[in-house]
Amino acid sequence: MKVLITGSTGLLGRALVATNGNDDLYTLSRKPINSDRHIVHDLVLPISTDIDFDLIIHCAAEGNVDIVQKDPSIGIDHIVKATVNVCNLARTKKCKLVYISSNAVFGGTNPDYDDNAPTDPINVYGCCKAASEVFVKSMVPTYLIVRPMLLYGRHDPHERSNVVMTMLGKLLAGETVKAAIDVYAQPMWNIDCAISIWQACKKFHNMSINIAGPESMTINEMANRIRDRISEPTTVAGIVEPCSIVDVAPAPRPCNTTFSLRLASLLEHKPRSLEQGISEILC
Amino acid sequence: MITIKQLKEMANEACNTKPLPGPEWPPSIYYRYLGIVARNINCRNFVELGTDGGGAARSVAMMSPGTNVITIDIRKASTIDMINLPNFKFVQGDSVALAEAIGPTIDQELDLLFIDTVHEYDHAMAETNAWVKYMPVGAVLCYDDLYRPGLERLWNDLPFQKTGYRDLHVLHIGGVPTDGGFGVAIK
Numbered sequence: 001m002k003v004l005i006t007g008s009t010g011l012l013g014r015a016l017v018a019t020n021g022n023d024d025l026y027t028l029s030r031k032p033i034n035s036d037r038h039i040v041h042d043l044v045l046p047i048s049t050d051i052d053f054d055l056i057i058h059c060a061a062e063g064n065v066d067i068v069q070k071d072p073s074i075g076i077d078h079i080v081k082a083t084v085n086v087c088n089l090a091r092t093k094k095c096k097l098v099y100i101s102s103n104a105v106f107g108g109t110n111p112d113y114d115d116n117a118p119t120d121p122i123n124v125y126g127c128c129k130a131a132s133e134v135f136v137k138s139m140v141p142t143y144l145i146v147r148p149m150l151l152y153g154r155h156d157p158h159e160r161s162n163v164v165m166t167m168l169g170k171l172l173a174g175e176t177v178k179a180a181i182d183v184y185a186q187p188m189w190n191i192d193c194a195i196s197i198w199q200a201c202k203k204f205h206n207m208s209i210n211i212a213g214p215e216s217m218t219i220n221e222m223a224n225r226i227r228d229r230i231s232e233p234t235t236v237a238g239i240v241e242p243c244s245i246v247d248v249a250p251a252p253r254p255c256n257t258t259f260s261l262r263l264a265s266l267l268e269h270k271p272r273s274l275e276q277g278i279s280e281i282l283c
Numbered sequence: 284m285i286t287i288k289q290l291k292e293m294a295n296e297a298c299n300t301k302p303l304p305g306p307e308w309p310p311s312i313y314y315r316y317l318g319i320v321a322r323n324i325n326c327r328n329f330v331e332l333g334t335d336g337g338g339a340a341r342s343v344a345m346m347s348p349g350t351n352v353i354t355i356d357i358r359k360a361s362t363i364d365m366i367n368l369p370n371f372k373f374v375q376g377d378s379v380a381l382a383e384a385i386g387p388t389i390d391q392e393l394d395l396l397f398i399d400t401v402h403e404y405d406h407a408m409a410e411t412n413a414w415v416k417y418m419p420v421g422a423v424l425c426y427d428d429l430y431r432p433g434l435e436r437l438w439n440d441l442p443f444q445k446t447g448y449r450d451l452h453v454l455h456i457g458g459v460p461t462d463g464g465f466g467v468a469i470k
Contacts, residue, residue: 114456116309116336118428118463138401141358206360207336262306 004028004053006043006086007060011155011162012100012148015194016057026051029060031158043082047089055201057098058086063160065104065125069251075128083132087139096142098201103149103185103210105130108254111184115210115263123251133208142205146197149212149257153190154281167223168278171238172230179223180245184256186212187222189277195269203267210259213271219245222274229278284421285324287446290467293319294454303345307362308338313427313454313465317397318346320423320467326350326394330385332378332410333399333427336362343395344371351389355381356400379406382413393417397425404433411441415470422470429464443468 001023007013008027017025028039028047041047043060061079062068068075083099090097104126105119119130136143152164161169164187170177188211196211217225223240231237245253272280297319302310321329321343327350331340334356344352345368352371355378363373374381378400386393396418398410411424418424429438429447438445447466454465 114309114311116311116338117456204361206358207362262309265306 001054002026002051004039004051004056006056006058007100008038009033009156009159010059010063011151011153011159011190012193013059014156015153015190016059016197019191019194020198023055026053043085044077046085048092049089053089053093053095055096055098056086056090056093057100057197057201058083059100060086061100061129065123065253066249066251068125068128069123072124072128075124079125079128080131080135084135084139087135090140090143094141096144096201096205097136097140098144098146098197099132099136100197101133101145101147101208102126102129103147103212103257103259104254105133105147106254106257108257111216111256111258112260113210113257114260115208122254125251126254144200144204144206145208146200147208147210147259148188148193149210149259150185150187151190151193152187152277152281163219164222164226164278165281167226168230168281171223171227171240173238174236175238176241177223177227177238178241178243178248179218179220180248181218181220181242182255183219183245183253184216184258185219185222186214186216186258187274187277188213188271189280191280192269192271192277196264196267196271199267199269200263204263207263209263210261211264211271212259212261213274213277215273216256216258217274225274226278229275230282285423285469287444287467287469289323290320290423290469291446293323297454303342307365308336308341309456311338311454311456314339314342315346316454316465317395317425318342320425321347321350321395324394324423327392328353328389329395329397330389330393330414331355331397331399332414334360334363334373335399336360337366337373339397339399340371340373341366341368344368350395353385353389379409379413382410382417386414386417390417391419394419394422395425396422397427399427402428402431402434404437407434407437408440411437418470420470424468424470426466426468427463429466431464434464438466441468443470
């Protein structure tokens, strides 16, 4: 099966490539890499290719919530417009499209969120993701919308870090980490997310599926768990300082988008706990 | 003939009814509501426009075994093939165009219609007009997501007895009020 992964140098894109050994994989990003199966392209522009893909997994997007909040045109271009261009490619190739959305499409006031729960974003990033979901549903005959939550894992050093790795780095360096007590998340290791997506691709279509780690916790609790994990046996970790999300994030964040994980529970793969995920990263 | 008061009372019954088993489908209360309405009005034929994952149509088929369930969508979700009930039928196609093909086979025996497709005024009105002629007087029409801008206008324009819009919005997933809005009308 010929598969195209957009955003292949990002946290999830890399994991999708790493966890697929069976398919004929092609990758796409704005950055060149040393591969004859890599397409260098900015998806703000329409894309055409002679390769007849059977499946496209669209991960590419601007993932910085605060940057998109400050300049919504970045979200319009690099989330919505890019998705529309990928939808057109999927339509032309008559192939299935897996769109990687986000828990940010939910407002955070009505957990636990079902896979079919209506979207009600509260920031520009979430609006762009929710709008992209609508384009996917209305443009592509066979699709799957996947909404991961708070991914973490080893990232390309030239790419954006993730909150867990940032906390881990600071705590290992003995620095103080400010962590919000009023936002909940279900952190998920990027490799677990990628495995779940490959399984969901085979099992579901024309639906939305929310996927996340097994534990719901505040960001502050998450930081403390990371600290506990690296404090043993002799390492002296930094300090976790409780704060409100408004103290550390310019854009509004949904306070609790905990998922019901109804459809995710039907997948064979069961994601690791945060402690297990951190252990995988550190080993 | 069913009354608006009775239809509102059934919403309370739906809120107190346990979700049907099966993690493949969400525990939306309005799924159960449609099943309760179908059972109480001795519904002969139920047509749903906008199948999505099939949860609503499956609930009606399970809760009202005497009802012939026909559900229509332009796309087929992967969960549809998991519904193996003798009174359940999925038809892939356009929700307006299919009225001419299916309507005459259930003429004046279409007792319950549920519209949940693109949630735009013109399309929802076209769907209503295409199917309502096959419904007898006293038949029930249900609409989801009435808070969407186009459907608010549609709701106001419908020439039927109506309830819902705000007081039935608790019929959504898990009983948590959402901004969806749910409306029920009697022809």
